[in-house]
Amino acid sequence: xxxxxxxxxxAWALLCRYNKDHFHRQHALTMEGVMxxxxxxxxxxxxxxxxxxxxxxHDLDFEQWPQQHCVKEMEMLREAGYPERLIHAxxxxxxxxxxxxxxxxxxxxxxxxxxELSGLIGACALVRPSHSVQDxxxxxxxxxxxxxxxxxxxxxxxxxxxxxxxxxxxxxxxxKTILAMRSCEDSYLNVPEG
Numbered sequence: 001x002x003x004x005x006x007x008x009x010x011a012w013a014l015l016c017r018y019n020k021d022h023f024h025r026q027h028a029l030t031m032e033g034v035m036x037x038x039x040x041x042x043x044x045x046x047x048x049x050x051x052x053x054x055x056x057x058h059d060l061d062f063e064q065w066p067q068q069h070c071v072k073e074m075e076m077l078r079e080a081g082y083p084e085r086l087i088h089a090x091x092x093x094x095x096x097x098x099x100x101x102x103x104x105x106x107x108x109x110x111x112x113x114x115x116e117l118s119g120l121i122g123a124c125a126l127v128r129p130s131h132s133v134q135d136x137x138x139x140x141x142x143x144x145x146x147x148x149x150x151x152x153x154x155x156x157x158x159x160x161x162x163x164x165x166x167x168x169x170x171x172x173x174x175x176k177t178i179l180a181m182r183s184c185e186d187s188y189l190n191v192p193e194g
Contacts, residue, residue, distance in 0.1 A: 001081040003050055011053045014080065019063045025191045030118050031055035031111070033184020034177065038110045041176065051107050054089045057082075058111060070094030070101070097158065103165060113162025114177045116154045120144070121174070121181055123151035133181045138174045145174075 015028050035055030039048040061073035074091045078084075091101035092108040093115050103109045124144050125133050144150045163173040181188075 001083060003083050003085065006050065006053050006083075006086070008049070008053060008056075011056050015056060015060060018060055018076075021063055022191055024059065024063045026188050027059060027119070028056045029188040029191060030122065030181065030184065031058055031115060033187050034114050034118055034180040035107070035111060037180035037183045038114065038176070039107070041180075042106055042110065044107065047107070050086070051110075054086055054107065054111060057086070058090050058093050058115065060090070070097075070099040074099075074101075096161070097155075106166075109162065109165045113159065113166055113168075113173055114180065115162075116158045117162075117173060117177050118181060120151045120154040120159070121177060123154070133178055133185055136178050138171055138178065141174050141178065142171070145170075 016025065019025055019028065032052045032055045036048045036052040039045060039051035044051065057073070057077065059069075059073075060076060062069050065072040070091045070093070074087050077087045077090060088101060089105065089108050089111065091099055092103040093111045095102050095112060103112045121133060121136070121141055124141050125131060125136060127144075128136065128140075145156065148156070159173070160170065163170050166173065168176075
């Protein structure tokens with residue numbers, strides 16, 4: 001399969017085959033939209049579909065094989081005929097966590113930096129009166145970010161390492177990721193069956 005052969009519907013079907021839980025599907029849609037937004041923001045608009053599919057598939061194995069995360073999904077994607085650039089990108093978000101595939105391309109660094117952060121921002125949205133990122137500000141996220149027991153599963157260390165990889169300060173990463181999540185909130189709040 002070449003990058004030109006990639007198809008969003010096929011990627012979604014593959015994701016749904018291995019991910020039945022609403023939360024995992026919602027996170028996949030969040031990261032699909034976040035990565036599409038970032039592709040345009042970072043000057044890779046011509047690759048926005050590719051970035052989006054990487055975002056969608058980045059946790060393909062996590063629901064069923066959390067102990068083999070990234071390693072298992074790279075095998076699965078290789079067996080399904082996905083291109084090596086996508087496989088490397090998906091694996092790289094587990095760098096120094098569960099695999100040794102280092103983020104090299106800007107897309108991979110963005111995925112690494114925004115994955116955990118999107119979870120933290122999503123948790124922040126849930127405790128807001130609006131339950132939305134549309135009215136969220138950086139200072140609101142920073143306030144929760146400092147509370148280690150809030151969204152404790154979202155690694156601050158990984159978020160900070162990702163910001164450093166990108167050469168951004170934490171505020172810039174948070175601001176951009178909020179904007180990215182605003183762009184796709186309707187999609188990830190309305191997870192389709194299937």
